[in-house]
Structures are given as structure tokens and as C-alpha cells.
Amino acid sequence: MEPIYLDHAATTPMHPNVIKAMQEVMGEVYGNPSSIHQFGRRARAILDENRRYLAQSIGADEKELYFTSGGTEADNLALIGVALANQHKGKHIITTAIEHHANIHAAEHLESLGFEVTYLPVNEAGYVQPSDVVRQLRPDTILVSVMMINNEVGTIQPIEEIAKVLKDHQAYFHTDAVQAYGLIKLDVKQLGVDLMSVSAHKLNGPKGVGFLYAQQDVKFNALQHGGNQERLKRPGTESLPGIVGMRVAIEQIEANNYQTYDKYKLYRDLFYKELQQSGIDFSVNGKFEELAPTILNISFANTNVEQMLMSLDLEGVAVSSGSACTAGSIEASHVLTAMYGSDHPKTKNSIRFSFGFANDEAQMIEAAKRVINVVKRLTK
Ligand SMILES: Cc1ncc(COP(=O)(O)O)c(C=O)c1O
Numbered sequence: 001m002e003p004i005y006l007d008h009a010a011t012t013p014m015h016p017n018v019i020k021a022m023q024e025v026m027g028e029v030y031g032n033p034s035s036i037h038q039f040g041r042r043a044r045a046i047l048d049e050n051r052r053y054l055a056q057s058i059g060a061d062e063k064e065l066y067f068t069s070g071g072t073e074a075d076n077l078a079l080i081g082v083a084l085a086n087q088h089k090g091k092h093i094i095t096t097a098i099e100h101h102a103n104i105h106a107a108e109h110l111e112s113l114g115f116e117v118t119y120l121p122v123n124e125a126g127y128v129q130p131s132d133v134v135r136q137l138r139p140d141t142i143l144v145s146v147m148m149i150n151n152e153v154g155t156i157q158p159i160e161e162i163a164k165v166l167k168d169h170q171a172y173f174h175t176d177a178v179q180a181y182g183l184i185k186l187d188v189k190q191l192g193v194d195l196m197s198v199s200a201h202k203l204n205g206p207k208g209v210g211f212l213y214a215q216q217d218v219k220f221n222a223l224q225h226g227g228n229q230e231r232l233k234r235p236g237t238e239s240l241p242g243i244v245g246m247r248v249a250i251e252q253i254e255a256n257n258y259q260t261y262d263k264y265k266l267y268r269d270l271f272y273k274e275l276q277q278s279g280i281d282f283s284v285n286g287k288f289e290e291l292a293p294t295i296l297n298i299s300f301a302n303t304n305v306e307q308m309l310m311s312l313d314l315e316g317v318a319v320s321s322g323s324a325c326t327a328g329s330i331e332a333s334h335v336l337t338a339m340y341g342s343d344h345p346k347t348k349n350s351i352r353f354s355f356g357f358a359n360d361e362a363q364m365i366e367a368a369k370r371v372i373n374v375v376k377r378l379t380k
Helices: 016-028 038-056 071-089 101-112 130-136 159-165 240-255 260-278 305-314 334-340 361-378
Strands: 065-068 092-096 116-120 141-145 172-176 195-199 210-214 282-284 295-300 324-326 329-331 350-354
Touching: 016 240, 038 065, 038 240, 065 071, 071 092, 071 101, 071 141, 071 172, 071 195, 071 210, 092 101, 101 116, 116 130, 130 159, 159 172, 260 295, 260 361, 305 350, 305 361
Parallel strands: 092 116, 092 141, 141 172, 172 195
Antiparallel strands: 065 210, 195 210, 282 295, 295 350, 324 329
16 A cells, blocks of 8 residues: 655655755765865855855845754744843743744743743634734733744734734744745745744755744844854854755745645645545634645544544554644644634544645545545544
């Protein structure tokens, strides 16, 4: 039985051109970009050129990019770095209840340091309301962080609207764009964000590399201490193969003008239609027409997530859920809990399907058939 990968929101396979470019750099360019000899200078030139390309891909200046080990580190650097550097202006931070744990756990750490954090609610469709941001803003708010595309349900948050309401406030605005970069064309100036986190492995690039965009006036502290790299904000020898891989990954997408958006939407729609025609009892979490096309989070009535995940794995369908199975019991997804309230059945019977580079059209029909069979068996 052919295994079918429907977990692209967790990570994606690397594009063959990414692997090729990384192999070349790994084999040939081993100098340290900080070394002054010709080996170092060659590495430095490649690093600088890739930084320029990646900065331009989001409408930023090369001096506004800080390479990190991925989305988690970029989120931590944004939240904790900004909080520590701006605490003289206030100690209040606003984030949301549906962020990735890289953000929420960084915010909780800040609470342990004496910062006050407001976690904005979402409505049943999974959206943060700009009016809630206005309501919670205080003179001592120093940072607002709202993710762009939610990694569990695929809701696209109103980032530009929130940026507008923050325009005349001292608070910096950060967005976690880990699920958005490479799917939709992003321009930080148009979005109106001050900081933005990105990770390469969600767009067919390598794992363990990403960047934080921070516009030039943003004050933030480094969280590591060491050498002079990344303008003292993120010391450590740069992962040149990783950075080159990330550049080639976005370059592929830009070269085909983000057409993968429509391709993945087609995959999702094929899969969805097949489920609809089957007559099984399911509902989509979030408003289907408004979701990012890569993510479909579905609640299957009268099932439980643990059984579903195990059965789908046996059927060769790789998916995940926001629920964590700990010590035999299921801990409900924090995102679905924010949408529906705790103890709602949907928080414990929902599965995330995510589409992308590893898929083709035929797989969508086959995957849906396997899902339908599993649901029919479990709800008999
Ligand atoms: C929205 C979001 N933010 C942050 C991260 C963390 O990124 P990384 O795996 O590169 O640390 C992820 C990864 O799942 C994500 O989906």
C-alpha cells in the first residue's frame, strides 16, 4: 500500500533543487563566513547574496534579516528579545490563544519574569478580532503578536487590519508567518508588521533554519551570547548550507509565481469533495471558503482522535492533530479549545490534513477513500 503524506503543516519534503544546491555548498564552501582568508570571503559572499535575496522576497532590507535555527527561535527572539529590551516602556504583551507553542510558551516564560500577557480569544470560526486588540491595548503595551496562518486549522488572521489599529501606538507588531511564507507572497511594508518569523522546512527547504525580520528601528535583545554574527543579535557560525537551501526553496516558488497555491487548493478540494460525497458525518473546523488551502482540520462525529490517528497510520495515511496523547488520555487541542470552549467534542475528534509537495491528484482520491473506510469502521 502506497503511504500518503498529508502532514505538510508539520514539515515538507525538500525540493530536489534545494538538496542539489545544499550538497554543492556542503561539498565546496566550507569556509567560515567570519574568517578573513579567501575561504571565509567566499562563504561570506554567498551568505550576503542569499541574505539580500531572502530579504527582497518579503520586501525588506538585508539589514533587517536575522538568521535563526527556525521558527521557534525566531518567535522566541521576537517575544523575549523585544520584551527584555523595552521593559522600561511597559511590561504588557498581547498575544493570542491560538499561537504555536513556540509563541505561547515564550509568552509564559515572560510571565514568569514578571511581564503581564493578555491572550486574545478567537471566535468560533477561529479569528482574532481587531476590536479585541484595541480593547486590550494599554499605554504600557510594548508588543502585540498575532500569527498569520494558524498551523492547526488554517485560518488566515487579519494582520493588515491589526497593524492599522496599532499604527499610533508604541507597541511593536510581530507576526508568526511560518505557515504563510512560501504559500502567499508577503510584503512586510504592506502588511505593516515590525517583526516576522519564518521557517524554511515548511516550504520544501531544510529543517533547522529560518529567520526573523525586524524593521530597523525595532529594539530587541539577543538571547544568546557569543560572536558578532547577525549584527550581535544572534551569535553563532551561520548555517550556510541551510540558508542556501532556504533561498533555493523560496526561489522555486517565486519562479513559478506562487502557482503552488492553486495546485494545493485543487488537492484539498478533491479530497474534500470525495468526503462530502461519501455521506460520512464530518464538519470542517473554520470557514472552509476562507481557509489557507494547505490545511483542512476536520471533526469526525463519534470518533476519537487517538483511534483515528492510529487507524489512519495503519491505512498508510500520515496526518496529525493538535491534541496530545499523554499517558493514555487525550489532551485537547488548545486551538480548538479556544474556538469551541473546553470539553467540546470537536476538541477531541478532529484531525488535521495538510497538503503540498509530496502529493498528486490521484493520491487525494485514494486518501479520502481510506479515511472514509476508517470512519465507517470506527462509527459502525
Ligand atoms: C505557526 C508555526 N510557528 C512556529 C513553528 C516552529 O517552527 P520550527 O519547526 O522551524 O521551529 C511552526 C512549526 O510547526 C509553526 O507551524
